[in-house]
Amino acid sequence: MNESPVDSPAFPKTRTVVLGLGNLVHADDGVGVHAIHRLQQDPRVPPHVTLMDGGTMGIALLAHLSGTRRLIVVDAVDVGEPPGAIIRVEGPDLSGLPGKPSVHQLGFADLLITMQLLGEPPDEIVLLGVQPESTAWSADLTPKVEAALAPLADAVLNQLEAWG
Amino acid sequence: MARIVVDPIARIEGHLRIEAQLEGNGIKDAWSSGTMFRGIEMILKDRDPREAWIWAQRICGVCTMVHALASVRAVEDALQIEVPENAQVVRNIIAGSQLLQDHVVHFYHLHALDWVDVVSALRADPGKTASLAQSISNYEKSSPTYFKGIQDRVKALVDSKQLSLFTQAYWGHPAYILPPEVNLMAVAHYLEALEWQKDFIRIHAVLGGKNPHPQTFLVGGMSTALDPNEPFAVVNNENINILRRLVAGAKKFIEQVYIPDVVAIAPFYKEWFKYGEGLGNFLCYGDYTNGSMKDPSKFLFPRGVVFNRDLSTVHPFDPAQVTEFVNHSWYEYKDGDDKGKHPWEGQTHPKYTGPKPPYEFLDVDKKYTWLKAPRYRGKPMEVGPLARMVVGYAAGQPDIKAAVDGLLKALNAPPAVLFSTLGRIAARALETQVMAKHVVDWVELLANNMNRGKVSIFNAAKWDPSSWGASSRGFGFHEAPRGALGHWVDIEGRSIKNYQAVVPTTWNGGPRDTQGQRGAYEAALINTPVAKADQPLEIMRTIHSFDPCIACAVHVVDAKGRPYTKLNIG
Numbered sequence: 001m002n003e004s005p006v007d008s009p010a011f012p013k014t015r016t017v018v019l020g021l022g023n024l025v026h027a028d029d030g031v032g033v034h035a036i037h038r039l040q041q042d043p044r045v046p047p048h049v050t051l052m053d054g055g056t057m058g059i060a061l062l063a064h065l066s067g068t069r070r071l072i073v074v075d076a077v078d079v080g081e082p083p084g085a086i087i088r089v090e091g092p093d094l095s096g097l098p099g100k101p102s103v104h105q106l107g108f109a110d111l112l113i114t115m116q117l118l119g120e121p122p123d124e125i126v127l128l129g130v131q132p133e134s135t136a137w138s139a140d141l142t143p144k145v146e147a148a149l150a151p152l153a154d155a156v157l158n159q160l161e162a163w164g
Numbered sequence: 165m166a167r168i169v170v171d172p173i174a175r176i177e178g179h180l181r182i183e184a185q186l187e188g189n190g191i192k193d194a195w196s197s198g199t200m201f202r203g204i205e206m207i208l209k210d211r212d213p214r215e216a217w218i219w220a221q222r223i224c225g226v227c228t229m230v231h232a233l234a235s236v237r238a239v240e241d242a243l244q245i246e247v248p249e250n251a252q253v254v255r256n257i258i259a260g261s262q263l264l265q266d267h268v269v270h271f272y273h274l275h276a277l278d279w280v281d282v283v284s285a286l287r288a289d290p291g292k293t294a295s296l297a298q299s300i301s302n303y304e305k306s307s308p309t310y311f312k313g314i315q316d317r318v319k320a321l322v323d324s325k326q327l328s329l330f331t332q333a334y335w336g337h338p339a340y341i342l343p344p345e346v347n348l349m350a351v352a353h354y355l356e357a358l359e360w361q362k363d364f365i366r367i368h369a370v371l372g373g374k375n376p377h378p379q380t381f382l383v384g385g386m387s388t389a390l391d392p393n394e395p396f397a398v399v400n401n402e403n404i405n406i407l408r409r410l411v412a413g414a415k416k417f418i419e420q421v422y423i424p425d426v427v428a429i430a431p432f433y434k435e436w437f438k439y440g441e442g443l444g445n446f447l448c449y450g451d452y453t454n455g456s457m458k459d460p461s462k463f464l465f466p467r468g469v470v471f472n473r474d475l476s477t478v479h480p481f482d483p484a485q486v487t488e489f490v491n492h493s494w495y496e497y498k499d500g501d502d503k504g505k506h507p508w509e510g511q512t513h514p515k516y517t518g519p520k521p522p523y524e525f526l527d528v529d530k531k532y533t534w535l536k537a538p539r540y541r542g543k544p545m546e547v548g549p550l551a552r553m554v555v556g557y558a559a560g561q562p563d564i565k566a567a568v569d570g571l572l573k574a575l576n577a578p579p580a581v582l583f584s585t586l587g588r589i590a591a592r593a594l595e596t597q598v599m600a601k602h603v604v605d606w607v608e609l610l611a612n613n614m615n616r617g618k619v620s621i622f623n624a625a626k627w628d629p630s631s632w633g634a635s636s637r638g639f640g641f642h643e644a645p646r647g648a649l650g651h652w653v654d655i656e657g658r659s660i661k662n663y664q665a666v667v668p669t670t671w672n673g674g675p676r677d678t679q680g681q682r683g684a685y686e687a688a689l690i691n692t693p694v695a696k697a698d699q700p701l702e703i704m705r706t707i708h709s710f711d712p713c714i715a716c717a718v719h720v721v722d723a724k725g726r727p728y729t730k731l732n733i734g
Contacts, residue, residue: 024219025207025222053376054376055228056222057376059362060265060376063363063365064369081730086730086731114358117358118362138207139219155731
């Protein structure tokens with residue numbers, strides 16, 4: 001509870017973090033955050049793994065990701081697959097995603113770049129994504145994306161197991 | 165006359181689009197269009213008002229905390245709850261540090277590249293850069309070796325071409341006029357600021373819980389327990405020392421880096437004291453007090469309204485005089501679009517009538533945006549740092565007056581320069597300076613209260629819904645980093661009947677109203693020169709100076725065309 005990680009200037013780079021991104025009030029956009037909430041109830045998640053609800057924050061997450069060696073990002077991903085399809089993108093294929101410096105927020109792509117800029121990129125990054133059906137205003141997932149939650153959680157666990 | 169369009173991101177994320185009509189080398193007219201479709205009321209309807217803040221903080225992708233705060237205040241106003249002093253102080257520290265972090269990040273990471281040419285920094289002489297840096301500040305990182313190291317690091321980054329942060333600016337545009345040494349100094353501080361903010365925002369982890377979204381708000385106060393000797397209390401002596409270290413570091417960074425940089429860069433761009441403020445009307449709800457939210461006389465940012473740039477009169481603010489128009493917005497009011505509605509009577513019936521994408525131009529004579537048009541006493545208003553400093557200066561608030569006068573003296577300029585793009589940037593820096601000092605004081609007040617045994621932080625008197633009346637209405641407000649934020653809640657029985665949020669970017673980025681009066685962005689762009697129509701850097705400068713937030717974000721990653729593996733389900 002009060003281990004005060006907040007005061008360590010830098011963690012040793014040993015952490016494994018599962019970061020759920022997305023907006024809970026925009027239907028399937030929130031799938032990453034729903035996945036984190038589900039994993040928080042799942043006894044199979046090893047105790048050394050940090051489960052993080054990152055919402056739609058960009059570089060504000062930097063403080064929370066300090067010392068991350070292995071990072072799984074769970075998010076809605078638009079690749080043109082049918083809704084609910086789960087996809088996996090790894091390491092180098094993630095670099096150079098479209099950034100968005102022109103508006104006020106800095107997104108996921110910029111988060112990866114700033115980690116690099118500060119000299120602490122994770123050694124390994126895996127993006128587990130779900131193709132959304134709707135990102136309209138709603139606190140609920142659409143049925144196809146809801147159905148993808150269980151296999152998505154399994155995919156996270158498989159990745160964690162592969163890392164050992 | 166050429167029409168130019170700045171539509172930075174035509175993707176699924178929320179974004180802002182500006183259409184500007186050019187005449188000669190300047191902007192004759194402009195229209196602001198945002199995709200912010202406000203639907204939070206649909207999410208909140210029928211929910212328990214005590215948990216509204218948990219949902220409200222998801223309205224915006226980035227400024228989550230400010231909505232949590234406005235929401236608990238709206239419900240506290242409706243149920244007539246006064247929160248204990250410690251709750252106000254902890255909220256002030258959380259919100260004040262958000263403002264410090266936000267403004268530094270805005271200046272260095274979201275706005276500086278409109279003024280600072282990274283490519284030019286590569287040509288700078290590190291020795292001369294060191295002399296410049298040492299002449300304006302005592303900040304310790306200022307040696308030629310340090311600046312040479314930064315230059316090498318930036319060169320490697322630029323060469324790698326992976327940095328979206330650096331690749332989408334108009335490098336080499338004639339409107340960049342800083343000497344290479346000033347550019348290098350600014351780029352170095354871009355990196356320092358990135359590092360600093362990462363450390364600093366841990367203050368939220370101390371007071372808000374380890375989750376990136378604050379978890380310690382409560383209708384009636386905060387859930388952060390105070391006890392000097394209890395290791396499991398959130399506020400104890402150990403954590404007070406962490407807060408002290410972080411706020412002292414913030415004050416130092418702001419005084420030794422941010423403010424000197426603004427003072428060093430501004431004189432090169434003095435021309436921008438002439439453009440970029442169009443309305444002349446400024447609104448500040450006021451905020452930051454250790455006492456009651458019902459007593460504006462104690463607010464650090466004074467409550468009030470300035471009309472027509474008249475600094476001699478601060479008009480009182482009456483919340484009943486806020487209305488929203490939709491005659492140019494993609495909504496319909498059931499009883500007609502010809503009148504504005506107060507947020508308590510607010511309706512959100514979306515009705516898109518714009519062109520089907522892809523399209524060239526919006527039909528700006530009709531509806532052209534998802535933003536409503538808020539008005540105060542029927543007038544469009546600018547909100548945000550400039551409004552706060554203008555109202556505070558006119559009201560004679562001592563800290564604000566001293567900060568503004570100090571800067572005007574350093575720049576040898578009259579107060580009228582505030583009414584500009586550069587004035588807005590300066591106002592943001594000044595309020596950061598003012599706020600840093602107060603955040604330091606609030607941490608000491610909290611420590612002092614705790615050690616005197618004054619530990620109350622939650623007023624439970626109205627927690628039980630059986631203590632509520634049959635119905636009630638509340639207005640919750642917060643001077644968020646981007647400006648006046650209001651949440652209006654209408655409670656019936658034990659649940660929410662109606663909820664409306666009017667966010668700062670709706671005030672600033674909204675469209676025309678029934679009288680054809682422009683919104684703040686639209687008015688600010690008039691007469692701004694544009695040197696190259698295909699690279700409208702000048703539009704970016706003015707719009708970015710408002711710190712636009714259309715980030716009621718969705719977060720879909722655009723990974724089309726990338727190699728991926730499809731995982732089998734089941």
